[in-house]
Amino acid sequence: MSIFEKPYELKTPVFYRGEPIRVLGIESTSHTFGAGIVEFRDGKVYFLSNALSQYKPTRGGIHPRESFIHHVNVAPKIISKALDESGLDVKDIDVIAVSVGPGLGPCLRVGSSIARFLASYFNKPVAPVNHAVAHIEIGKLIGGLQDPVIIYVSGGNTMVLTQGNNKYRVIGETLDIPLGNLFDTFAREVGIAPPYVINGNHAVDVCAEWSSEFLPLPYTIKGCDLSFSGLLTAALRIARERLNDKEHLGKVCRSMRETAFNMLIEVAERALMLTNKKSFLLVGGVAANKVLREKMIAVAEQHGVEYYGTPPEVAGDNGLMIAYTGLLHYLYGKTTKPELVFVKQRYRLDEENYPWLP
Amino acid sequence: MASIEEYTFLSKGAEAEIYLVDFFGLKAVAKKRVSKTYRNPEFDKLFIRNRTKIEGRVLSELYVAGLRVPAVYLVDEEHGVILMEYIEGERLSNIIGKLGINDVLKISREIGKFAAQMHNLGIYHGDYTLANILLNDAGIVVIDFGLSGFSDDIEEYAIDLHLVVRSINATAPHIADVFVKQMLNEYKIHYVGGAEEVVHRMREISARGRYIDRELRKSIMREKYVA
Numbered sequence: 341m342s343i344f345e346k347p348y349e350l351k352t353p354v355f356y357r358g359e360p361i362r363v364l365g366i367e368s369t370s371h372t373f374g375a376g377i378v379e380f381r382d383g384k385v386y387f388l389s390n391a392l393s394q395y396k397p398t399r400g401g402i403h404p405r406e407s408f409i410h411h412v413n414v415a416p417k418i419i420s421k422a423l424d425e426s427g428l429d430v431k432d433i434d435v436i437a438v439s440v441g442p443g444l445g446p447c448l449r450v451g452s453s454i455a456r457f458l459a460s461y462f463n464k465p466v467a468p469v470n471h472a473v474a475h476i477e478i479g480k481l482i483g484g485l486q487d488p489v490i491i492y493v494s495g496g497n498t499m500v501l502t503q504g505n506n507k508y509r510v511i512g513e514t515l516d517i518p519l520g521n522l523f524d525t526f527a528r529e530v531g532i533a534p535p536y537v538i539n540g541n542h543a544v545d546v547c548a549e550w551s552s553e554f555l556p557l558p559y560t561i562k563g564c565d566l567s568f569s570g571l572l573t574a575a576l577r578i579a580r581e582r583l584n585d586k587e588h589l590g591k592v593c594r595s596m597r598e599t600a601f602n603m604l605i606e607v608a609e610r611a612l613m614l615t616n617k618k619s620f621l622l623v624g625g626v627a628a629n630k631v632l633r634e635k636m637i638a639v640a641e642q643h644g645v646e647y648y649g650t651p652p653e654v655a656g657d658n659g660l661m662i663a664y665t666g667l668l669h670y671l672y673g674k675t676t677k678p679e680l681v682f683v684k685q686r687y688r689l690d691e692e693n694y695p696w697l698p
Numbered sequence: 699m700a701s702i703e704e705y706t707f708l709s710k711g712a713e714a715e716i717y718l719v720d721f722f723g724l725k726a727v728a729k730k731r732v733s734k735t736y737r738n739p740e741f742d743k744l745f746i747r748n749r750t751k752i753e754g755r756v757l758s759e760l761y762v763a764g765l766r767v768p769a770v771y772l773v774d775e776e777h778g779v780i781l782m783e784y785i786e787g788e789r790l791s792n793i794i795g796k797l798g799i800n801d802v803l804k805i806s807r808e809i810g811k812f813a814a815q816m817h818n819l820g821i822y823h824g825d826y827t828l829a830n831i832l833l834n835d836a837g838i839v840v841i842d843f844g845l846s847g848f849s850d851d852i853e854e855y856a857i858d859l860h861l862v863v864r865s866i867n868a869t870a871p872h873i874a875d876v877f878v879k880q881m882l883n884e885y886k887i888h889y890v891g892g893a894e895e896v897v898h899r900m901r902e903i904s905a906r907g908r909y910i911d912r913e914l915r916k917s918i919m920r921e922k923y924v925a
């Protein structure tokens with residue numbers, strides 16, 4: 341079922357009973373330029389459109405400048421597409437939301453410049469959104485979960501968190517590279533990527549099918565924190581012994597994936613025990629991974645708790661999640677004037693209060 | 699192994715279940731690591747066996763050295779079971795906020811001293827938080843060595859200290875400063891290597907993580923760590 345079919349009940353208390361509010365969200369933190377539109381009407385959130393374009397490197401990883409050029413080129417098209425699909429005109433938009441960090445400087449500046457321009461030209465307020473918060477909020481909305489243990493995994497983040505006192509609390513996070521980065525770097529170094537994702541499957545998942553064997557690799561958990569860099573080094577060292585042997589590479593891929601996911605899940609389980617929450621929410625780009633989803637279902641079953649994983653359409657970076665979080669900003673009075681919107685390349689989600697959190 | 703007929707379920711953790719058993723007249727606790735359906739079966743077996751083995755070894759070494767940990771009665775690596783002494787007491791994480799300042803300071807020194815003595819033996823705890831420290835009339839008892847191990851890398855020692863600091867900051871922020879100061883002082887007295895180095899590493903660990911302000915990180919980390 342498409343996520344656009346039905347509206348979502350906004351479960352956080354809101355004292356707004358006026359005209360419908362429409363928010364345009366602009367996302368440009370990394371490889372994706374996206375624009376999405378949500379409407380808030382009678383206590384319900386309607387997804388109107390979600391347009392995006394991804395910069396896909398032909399060799400190597402994301403080059404910030406190349407990604408920036410991509411964003412500049414596609415931005416007008418993507419925003420018009422989002423508006424067309426929703427059947428709205430820019431003038432119908434009430435709030436411009438933009439993700440201001442964390443992310444790559446040049447890329448972030450594309451989104452924020454456009455947001456500042458639109459807001460000052462059409463005289464609208466701007467909602468400066470934290471990209472990580474947006475990933476989590478859209479997951480909570482669609483999943484209908486209010487107070488889960490949140491597992492946020494993407495190319496730039498790996499953390500397990502909960503909420504309390506109007507804040508996000510990081511229970512455990514990666515001390516070096518994120519999980520998505522581990523997969524991407526490994527795939528690139530052994531020559532199976534780019535392209536990193538083929539038909540929704542990551543190169544590492546494709547490669548893992550080449551073998552069914554398992555080989556123990558470094559498993560590093562420090563308290564509730566994770567470390568993937570040792571795993572990467574070990575996996576690369578072993579993979580390079582026989583790079584042309586498909587089965588050998590498959591074995592390393594499968595083992596690395598298994599180890600990394602198990603580490604993440606162990607931390608999630610520990611967080612669940614520590615905080616006594618009753619549900620798991622999986623968000624972020626890696627939430628689209630089928631193997632991780634299967635594992636999460638198994639864990640939730642074993643502990644007898646609820647589980648929800650963000651659907652692939654909104655798991656990766658997109659403008660819709662920015663628009664929805666921008667709506668929350670607006671409803672709780674956290675919007676600002678365009679001249680006060682700045683990008684923040686380093687912007688942790690636990691450094692600020694979010695009034696809609698429990 | 700003689701089977702134990704009578705046991706009562708006590709609690710469930712992330713990776714193990716805890717049962718209360720009568721072991722030839724001794725009140726004992728059985729910690730059973732459970733198989734996880736999400737793990738590769740081969741890995742699961744290896745994982746449970748390794749963790750059980752290490753936990754058993756660490757506990758007995760510490761006990762023999764005279765540190766206050768539960769005594770190990772029996773280790774069954776194959777089934778992932780450790781049978782150990784039952785310890786009466788309250789988890790520090792539950793009560794630290796209600797204690798008087800003198801008690802808190804005494805406890806913080808004990809925690810520092812325990813860490814130093816443990817590290818002197820080349821052992822790290824790996825999950826040294828207030829939830830894993832019990833308090834009874836005789837003082838503190840450290841439990842749950844599920845993530846512990848043997849290492850002479852000061853990184854592991856620094857992590858132990860970092861975890862206590864984070865844990866006190868989360869449970870009782872109003873007393874965290876004095877607590878940490880006292881704990882580190884005591885640690886420096888008892889740790890035989892270069893305690894300054896461990897404490898410095900601890901500060902560096904707290905500035906890891908992603909998207910930490912660059913200036914803040916620079917002010918804490920030495921050159922080789924600044925990214």
